[in-house]
Amino acid sequence: MTVTVTIQNTNWETIWSFNADYNKSLSQMAQDHNINIPISCRMGACYVCACQIKKGAEHVQIDKLMPPAILPAQDENKNFKEIFTCVWGIQTEKIKSNENFEVILQKNI
């Protein structure tokens, strides 16, 4: 299984794509590839690290590093519109080993 994470800027332009590290938060993965996602509280409370999720919401795990202090807004289908990249990561439990997926995030800043 491979999950590709794509980070876009506020103009919908792709900044970088990389294979996910399943043991890290999304902001840690981005930092490993020199993509700056601002971080402050590191506990899912302040929205500084929040990114819009454009694709692959079903593959993210909201408590990869720790349960977030608050939950961001959800749409009418209970999908999160934003994620806290400081604590959210890629969930692996439901993904079959021979499938590949993509998660697309858009930076808010």
Ligand code: FES
């Ligand atoms: S750094 Fe505060 S919510 Fe992620």
